Amino acid sequence: MSDVTTDDRARALDAAGCIGKPEMVAALQAELPHDIVLHDDESLRPFECDGLSAYRTLPMIAVLPATIEQVQTVMRICYEYDTPVVARGAGTGLSGGALPLERGVLLSLAKFNRxxxxxxxxxxxxxxxxxxxxxxxxxxxxxxxxxxxxxxxxxxxxxxxxxxxxxxxxxxxxxxxxxxxxxxxxxxxxxxxxxxxxxxxxxxxxxxxxxxxxxxxxxxxxxxxxxxxxxxKPELAQVAMVAFDDVRAAGDAVANIIKAGIVPAGLEMLDSPAIIATEEFVHAGYPTEAAAILLCEIDGTEAEVAEDIERVRQVVNDSGASDVRISKNDGERALFWAGRKAAFPAMGRISPDYYCMDGTIPRKALADVLIGIGELSKKYGQRVANVFHAGDGNLHPLILYDANNPGELERTEEFGGAICELCLKHGGTITGEHGVGVEKIDQMCVQFPKAELLQFHAVKAAFDDKTLLNPGKAVPTLHRCAEFGAMHVHHGEMPFPELERL
Amino acid sequence: MSDVTTDDRARALDAAGCIGKPEMVAALQAELPHDIVLHDDESLRPFECDGLSAYRTLPMIAVLPATIEQVQTVMRICYEYDTPVVARGAGTGLSGGALPLERGVLLSLAKFNRxxxxxxxxxxxxxxxxxxxxxxxxxxxxxxxxxxxxxxxxxxxxxxxxxxxxxxxxxxxxxxxxxxxxxxxxxxxxxxxxxxxxxxxxxxxxxxxxxxxxxxxxxxxxxxxxxxxxxxKPELAQVAMVAFDDVRAAGDAVANIIKAGIVPAGLEMLDSPAIIATEEFVHAGYPTEAAAILLCEIDGTEAEVAEDIERVRQVVNDSGASDVRISKNDGERALFWAGRKAAFPAMGRISPDYYCMDGTIPRKALADVLIGIGELSKKYGQRVANVFHAGDGNLHPLILYDANNPGELERTEEFGGAICELCLKHGGTITGEHGVGVEKIDQMCVQFPKAELLQFHAVKAAFDDKTLLNPGKAVPTLHRCAEFGAMHVHHGEMPFPELERL
The missing domain is CATH 3.30.465.10 (Uridine Diphospho-n-acetylenolpyruvylglucosamine Reductase; domain 3)
Incomplete structure (x- = not known):
């Protein structure tokens, strides 16, 4: 893409009969301050990707309105000229939800910062x-x-x-x-x-x-x-760091904490590769010999925290914990969390690249899914570290790879897709908190049968009759799912019967 | 209505070109067990109203399916014949959401009881x-x-x-x-x-x-x-019964409890008329001289409850409580709640009829809205008792009236509408938990401007392209709102500018 300018593309689009970039710029500038309508390649470069930086596209135009009336003007003009619009906040999203369209307007909300x-x-x-x-x-x-x-x-x-x-x-x-x-x-x-x-x-x-x-x-x-x-703000927060020799015991402990009626403020889990990588990086005091650790935060008043921390200690001991440490002060609490928070950058020290997945599963499936990811790791020959919101059943497997090895990114993406499908097999979903964006759009075909997708499209049409708002993201067309299904068949097996209905 | 049979109505509908009752019964019986398709007046009588019994209509037909496949069959046939369908659970709703249509099928889910x-x-x-x-x-x-x-x-x-x-x-x-x-x-x-x-x-x-x-x-x-x-289930629950000499202090205490970071399991308020009526009825020990009482329930472990109850005591004392009593055991806790739970039947002892309203407001508006309801009570010359979920800002004003006095029901409904509009003026909504149904459908015109109503209709069309599912409930047509707006203008003033847009 780097050697094709947006003007080249605009001319190609003109030839195809779509409204040209010059006309669109003129239409926007006719009603908006010129300096908020960006259209040269250099000005557009900062918008070419979001946090899923493997995908990059220069938008045709970027607009930076400062008032609601200006947003209304942008939308009215784009609607009139059938020009798609991608809205963008800080651009930190991890699923490519703010990836621009080369024939579209990128609408930045950066100036709405009050x-x-x-x-x-x-x-x-x-x-x-x-x-x-x-x-x-x-x-x-x-x-x-x-x-x-x-x-x-x-x-x-x-x-x-x-x-x-x-x-x-x-x-x-x-x-x-x-x-x-x-x-x-x-x-x-x-x-x-x-x-x-x-x-x-x-x-x-x-x-x-x-x-x-x-x-x-x-x-x-x-x-x-x-x-x-x-x-x-809660008066106090305290963290229990709990080690396990066995992933299944850690998974069961999560379910047992919730079943005991304890509502932790946070309940996070790291598996062995994640523990080792983060411990080497930040020295949070994690036991590097453990198969998994749980970080269980309790917040509330002093008495509440004291009581619930004791209950957590009892439940995890009954669930087979090998070690329990309670943060003694805010400094130690911050240290315990520092490892969890540094888990992603820590991966950068042990692997040139990593791919952060996001899926959710029912809590009781935690251990089975972790074991399944381990098997997939062997099959694909790629290491995985797991860091996740265990209490919610929200997984973040981090697949380690080297983008400089030919084909490794593609294999990583396929591995990621297999993890999504593993989550679905256990009654889960293909995304927890990162969204579908462009990243998971094919997996949507696996999660949802035709009737649900049709209902999604009907709802979309109730808000966006011309399909101009962020097209190509989040909800796949039936055509796309049919193609995805055909590709899976071509690979030798139909992974989920839903696809046969498409 | 009592002297018009459904068969008379069916003949009238036939004459108007709609599908007749006999044809619809035949179509349903052709694919369903005959005994689940009810069509004579006597069998239909139990379905003529729900908990909003001031509204009554016999359905054309009632169907009692026992399987999902039978529900699918009913829906498919009704869709084919353009026949509207009203689903019904236990029929306890208070806004007429399950009110049948005389040209419609009433779909009872009573057999889905497992x-x-x-x-x-x-x-x-x-x-x-x-x-x-x-x-x-x-x-x-x-x-x-x-x-x-x-x-x-x-x-x-x-x-x-x-x-x-x-x-x-x-x-x-x-x-x-x-x-x-x-x-x-x-x-x-x-x-x-x-x-x-x-x-x-x-x-x-x-x-x-x-x-x-x-x-x-x-x-x-x-x-x-x-x-x-x-x-x-929480280990323990305890209730604080707090009395106030002043409604405004009680309203402030509610906001102060929440601001202190306490999350009560329940936080209910009764005003003076409600206290007096319920105390006479169930002898819960309510202080009949109080302007308002709060019932604040805390649940959790023993230590948590003990600590939060003390914090509640401190906050309400700081907010000007005149008396605080804490339930000593489950028996006393049940007694404190008995008054609240008997508030509605208690009204039956002091008034032939009562009309239960339902609206929500931001918490800080509690006192202002209560005072406003008091002023409306004087204006309409009708007594009101207030019982509500104070923590949520969900009001239940009970307007007392006598349906035997000509015009009193109509005046009560107008009074109820005025309370809805008072809630809206304070940033609230026209219903908390009872739904819109047929009861509040005109007030929806006051709450929502045209653009929002159009969006609601577009969403509806995405699920129900023929408008066959419970038509006439919950979301008013623009035509209905225009008529409602015109009526309000006719009465001398346009209460909300939104209506001018309709």
């Missing part, structure tokens, strides 16, 4: 979509409040992107996903209308469009304002 | 929609588990109806509404297709149709199977 209101009586804040996730908690810290969902990219990721992807984080076991922590949205529709979704009260009549919009990956509308819930 | 599976590893149960809410908790009681949402009708109401209305209950402040306590649905679509919505894992990719279906009041599909979450 916290508009903090309402301490009702514990909520009104924020613009470009506000960074962590900035909300920082803004209300002096009030003893915070915003709960904490994806690991929270320093950089934007709240608008969090809503579009329904982001989670370490604490979503207790405090819920993004969908449980917002109460109202302002959106701009594909044709430039403004809609209010949800309300200032806890429940809203009519269809639950608030949940529908959350996690819809930019396919239903452009989010321009968000009312988030705030929570009082 | 608990199909209890999965203790993943803490969930698979149930049929006709299972009573409380029956789920009873079934898993010996496992130390329960199903959290507990609407006050839980002895009788069905879980399918709970999903359709997104029911809440006393404990939804801590444990969420129905939408937070289910993870998967099987539905039959308007044309008889079967769809699986959600998954066995905690998150599912694609649009969140699970939340969209929940609370959709039977307008998007027929629910035929539900996977609910189960929770471990």
């Amino acid at each position: 916290i508009l209101d903090v309402d301490t009586d009702n514990l909520r804040a009104t924020v613009q979509p470009g506000v960074r996730n962590l900035a909300i908690s920082q803004e209300v810290d002096h009030l003893g409040l915070y915003y709960a969902p904490d994806p690991s990219s929270q320093i950089a990721c934007s709240i608008g992107g969090n809503v579009a992807e329904n982001s989670g984080g370490v604490h979503c076991l207790k405090y819920g996903l993004t969908t449980h922590n917002i109460i109202k949205l302002e959106i701009v529709t594909v044709d430039g209308e403004r809609l209010t979704i949800g309300s200032d009260a806890l429940d809203s009549p009519g269809y639950d469009l608030l949940a529908l919009m959350t996690g819809s990956e930019g396919l239903l509308g452009v989010i321009v304002e968000i009312v988030v819930k705030l929570l009082p | 608990i199909l599976d209890v999965d203790t590893d993943n803490l969930r149960a698979t149930v049929q929609p006709g299972v009573r809410n409380l029956a789920i908790s009873q079934e898993v009681d010996h496992l130390g588990l329960y199903y959290a949402p507990d609407p006050s009708s839980q002895i009788a109401c069905s879980i399918g109806g709970n999903v359709a209305e997104n029911s809440g209950g006393v404990h939804c402040l801590k444990y969420g509404l129905t939408t937070h306590n289910i993870i998967k649905l099987e539905i039959v679509t308007v044309d008889g297709e079967r769809l699986t919505i959600g998954s066995d894992a905690l998150d599912s990719p694609g649009y969140d149709l699970l939340a969209l279906m929940t609370g959709s009041e039977g307008l998007l599909g027929v629910i035929v199977e539900i996977v609910v979450k189960l929770l471990p």
Whole structure:
């Protein structure tokens, strides 16, 4: 791609009968300040990919509006000229949800970076979509409040992107996903209308469009304002680091903690390769001989934490833990977490590249799926380290590879697909918190039969009659699934009978 | 209506060119056991109303399928003949959501009354929609588990109806509404297709149709199977009964409890008329001189409860409580709740009739709305008692009236509409947990501007292209709103500018 300029592409599109880049630039500049309409290759370069950087495309045009009215103008013009639009927050997404289209407009919400209101009586804040996730908690810290969902990219990721992807984080076991922590949205529709979704009260009549919009990956509308819930900061938090000699015992311990009625603020698991890599990197004190460790955080008042930590100790001992260590102070707590938080960069020290997967499974399947991933690792001849939100059954297998070895990226992607299908076989899903984007779109064909996909398309059409909002992401066409199914048959077996129906 | 038989109506409809009752009965009986297709007036009588008994209509036909395949057959035939369908669970709904249509089929899910599976590893149960809410908790009681949402009708109401209305209950402040306590649905679509919505894992990719279906009041599909979450029963629960001399102090105390980071299992409020009426009825020990009381339940382990109860005591004392009493044992706890639970029947002792409203407001508006309701009470010359889920801002004003006085029911309904509009003025909504049904359909015109209503209709069309599923409920037509708006103008003023846009 690097040797083809956007102008070359624009001329090719002109020849094909689509509206040309010059006309589209002119149409946008006629109604918007010229300096917010970017169109030369150099200006467009920063938008060519998001966190899934293996995929890159220069957009035809990028627009950086600063007001809701400008967003409405962009959408109205694009609708008129049948030009697709990809909205982008901070661009930290891991599934390519903000990957531009070479014939499309990239709509950056970067200038929507203000916290508009903090309402301490009702514990909520009104924020613009470009506000960074962590900035909300920082803004209300002096009030003893915070915003709960904490994806690991929270320093950089934007709240608008969090809503579009329904982001989670370490604490979503207790405090819920993004969908449980917002109460109202302002959106701009594909044709430039403004809609209010949800309300200032806890429940809203009519269809639950608030949940529908959350996690819809930019396919239903452009989010321009968000009312988030705030929570009082817990008095205390303490972490139990629990080692196991056996992965199955660790998996059972997770289920047993939840069954005991304990609601940890976080319940994370690392397997042996992840433990070794992170321990060498940050020296968090992880037992490198363990088959798996659990990090179980309890928060609340001092008495609550003391009591629940004791209960956790008892449950994990009964589940066969080989060692239990409780953080003695905030410094040690931070150290225990430092390993978990550094797990991804730690992989960079033991492998030139790694591919971060994301799937969810019912909790009781944890051990079986881990063992299954180990078998796939042998089959594909590639190492895997597992780091995951165990309490939610949300896995993050990290496949280690070297992109410089010919064919290794392709084999890694195939391995990733096999992990997705393993999750599905155990009643799971192909993504937990990273979204489908372009990355998992073929696996959607495996998860969903035709009737469900048709229903998704019908819902999409109810918001976007011309299919201009982030096309090619999140929900595959039936045609794509038929092709994917045919390819799988070609490889010798039909992995899931659903595909035969497509 | 009582002197018009369904056969008379059927003949009138025949004359109007619609499919006649005999043809529809024949079409259904051709593919279904005859004894599940009811069509004479006597058999239809039990279905003529739900819990909103002021509205009554005999359906043309009632069908009582026992299998999902039979539901599919009913839907397919009704779709073919353009016959509308109203699904019904236990018929305990309070907004007329299951009110039949005289030209429609009433689809009773009463025979779907089995608990199909209890999965203790993943803490969930698979149930049929006709299972009573409380029956789920009873079934898993010996496992130390329960199903959290507990609407006050839980002895009788069905879980399918709970999903359709997104029911809440006393404990939804801590444990969420129905939408937070289910993870998967099987539905039959308007044309008889079967769809699986959600998954066995905690998150599912694609649009969140699970939340969209929940609370959709039977307008998007027929629910035929539900996977609910189960929770471990808390070790202990204790209630603080707190008295206030002043309604505003009570409202502030609610906000202060939440701001302190306490998450009560329940946080209920009764105002003076409600206290007096219930105390005379059940002798729960309520202080009859108080302006308001709060019932604040804390659950958890013994230490957690002890600590949080002390924190509640401190917060309410700081907020100006005149008296605080803590339940000493389960007997006293039950007694404190007995008053709250008997509040509705208690009204029957002091008034021939009462009308139970349902609205939600942001918590900080509690005192202002209560005072506003008091002013409306004077204006309309009718007494009101207030009983509500204070923690959620979910009000249940009970308007007392005598249906035997000519015009009093009509005045009561107008008063109820004014309360809805008062909630909206304070950023609230027109319904909390009872749904819109037929009862609040005009108030939907006040809550939602045209753009939102159009979006609702587009979503509806994505599931029900012929508008056959529960038509006339939940979401008003634009025509209806225009008429409602015109009427309001006619009365002298346009209460909300939204209506001018319709």
